[in-house]
Amino acid sequence: MRKKYIITGPPGAGKTTLLKALESKGISCMEEASRKVIMREQNNNGTGTPWQDMNKFSCLVYQQTMKDLQSRKDSIFCDRSLLDNAAYLQYADLKNEIFLEEFDYDRYYQRKVFFAPSWEEIYEQDEQRPEKFEELNGLDKVLIDTYRQKGYDLIFLPKKSVIERVEFVLQHVESEKTKSIVS
Template sequence: MKRDDADRFFVVTGGPGSGKSTLLAALAAEGLVTMPEAGRAIIREQVAIGGAALPWADRALFAELMLAADMRTYREAQSLSGPVLFDRGVPDVVGYLQLSGLPVPPHVTVAAETFGYARQVFIAPPWPEIFTGDSERKQAPAEAEATYRAMVEVYTGLGYDLLTLPRSPVAERVRFVRAGIGASGVGP
């Protein structure tokens, strides 16, 4: 695993609908640097242009676009200082392909091993009480659970330590993440 900026790059991962994006928005509002999830942006762009790189159309192409976006976001983060929190990381693409029953191409494995993050990865467990679908999140709760399990397998397989986010109000999750990254004094 490449470690140049990894110690200050933190991933928040897990299944859809588990509060990751809400948590990251709250952390950003407190002054922490966050990087967005690639998947939702790709879905919006592909729908707008009538593209096929969608999880319900061409999953392999969707994965390739996510990989490209995640690598670009990683490189952008290298120009920033201090801790950076990512809404999913490059290894999530491996988990997505496995979950989709698709082969993981060698270049995706190399990317997951090369674009390293801090050893501690925050993982949001399934949380059926807050799960909602929308035009971009078409998964059912069972698929959210399977995604969570896939991310546990991928990240632990790559040597990361998982810190399970509590199923608690956003403010408590923010405190948990701040403590986990040692950034309790960061921000306003």
């Protein structure tokens, strides 16, 4: 199984757009489990969404992520990780789920994480992202703190075009490959 590079950040910061651009270059990426869960819950009139039942949502995202990790073993990048769920629970002042605390993150994820910061100019609300931009104030910090507490090194994506972000990410990944060959 290939360890994945995580692309994380708050909603609407350009993560999915970046991953789609990477895929268009033939790079295998794992899509966001959270959005799949939200869409499924909405289609089935379920309550497992972040704004209805965050704990149920976390369990469903965990299950979906485990399926995706097994079926997408070749993926190089992934849209978020289970650490995002831990951060969201903390952001909502809810207790962390034991399965998030005990999960073997190092088995599945690279230590370098790409972080897309809040970017109001590109933020768009939709059915799976109903929050207004202002409602997400402080989420960046919680996500950053959660990743750093687990020992991940964050690489902050520039607020630039998708093409420039793709080049930025690929340069960093190539740099990591070179470092591991030299070491």
